[in-house]
Amino acid sequence: MRISHSRRLEPGSTSRRVYSSLREAIIAGELEPGQRISENELAERLSVSRTPIREALTLLRDERFVQVVPQLGTFVTRISSAAVADAQFVREALECAAVRVAAERADRNDIAALEGLIRRQEEVVAETNYERFALLDDEFHAAICEISGRGFAWEVAQRAKGHLSRVRRLSLPQPNYLSTMVVEHHAVLDALRRGSPDDAEAALRHHLRMVLSAVPALRDEHPDYFEDEEERSA
Amino acid sequence: MRISHSRRLEPGSTSRRVYSSLREAIIAGELEPGQRISENELAERLSVSRTPIREALTLLRDERFVQVVPQLGTFVTRISSAAVADAQFVREALECAAVRVAAERADRNDIAALEGLIRRQEEVVAETNYERFALLDDEFHAAICEISGRGFAWEVAQRAKGHLSRVRRLSLPQPNYLSTMVVEHHAVLDALRRGSPDDAEAALRHHLRMVLSAVPALRDEHPDYFEDEEERSA
DNA sequence: CCCTGTATACTTACATACAAGTGGTAATGA
């Protein structure tokens, strides 16, 4: 529990700041899966009352980032393979549908913007900066959804991602991971340039499934981060 | 504002009851688009304090069912054609992806269950009961997602639906609407029976787009329910 | 008549107090 020291609160309403702060802390692994978090302690650390804390936790619970057990405590959810698969399915469905539209709508400016993003990614690959690459990767996928005219799809996909983001963050330090990603981004861009929805969808689908391949290794490395014996309850 | 009289609170935690109650009231149109709702008034009507009201509104704001303006008021969002299109895109992408999987996985029991649902729908069509049909329609689509092994997709789709549900509810009283729906359900089921992902996807996509066709007529009938001059703000 | 400034009655955002329930722990008895 080192939120207040390591992470400054961004501008916005208090509860919004708390929400963003906690969400990022969970995805970044600063709050570990299974860890119990206390409303009172959070309120003290962040120097706010319990009310905005509770509002933030309400949202995080809705995203399955935390699990609230009445009169017992609030816990950071463990990563469930089933939940990861669910998130993958949602993201794949939404982004692949978006890229098909994008392939038909992308103009020269759109293509140029994507090329610029990939160039920046290549720079980051050279310096092996996982943190910045993750941001640029998100930008690339968001840009595709934006080109399709359905930026909302990216919002939903990112929302549903949940556990997926945590897995990705954990799985970054793998050999050739970043360079492989860039190659696949190129494949998607080529398909967009040709205006081929089928090729673009296939390339993106293949790309999106790369992340999943790392899950088994992660389970071996951090078995306590995963929780698969019990299904998600309503 | 006739919540307390027309709608009983379901079991569950207080804030959860308030949330469900308000959500259904908005979708059903009991709370009209653009209407201002007061935390104090809601708390009084539902005989609870403002705290659970605020938690429910936090969730509803996240789903774009309400818009909260600080120090001014909370308003039921108007229906935006862009938001409806977004919801349609999300639903279409998720359910079409699910039905492809379902076409490959459905066994005799699954097909029989869907047949049973359609039979019940035919009964409801005979009595022209829009309310019950809406429930059975949801059950049908949820069942398809369930068969695909990705029930989560239905949860996300339903969440994203938002304004879409409100449009559907408004658009029900149209001639031959229900019988057309059943015919299209049959088409989807036939494709599933044949185990053809392509046909199932095509049939479902066609079916899902039926709802949208009613939007223009609705805008003419209830122009004050729609809000399209300003884009949704972050 | 019109414009302007002010008081007021609302609103949400946040802080705090109280209630109800849980699990661990230590004391007590066999």
Add this chain to the structure above:
DNA sequence: TCATTACCACTTGTATGTAAGTATACAGGG
């Protein structure tokens, strides 16, 4: 030594109080 029981510290859920901001109605001056 072990089982049982009562207690206590802690949790979240709910209620209420305080602060700050907005729109509106109204009075007064031009």
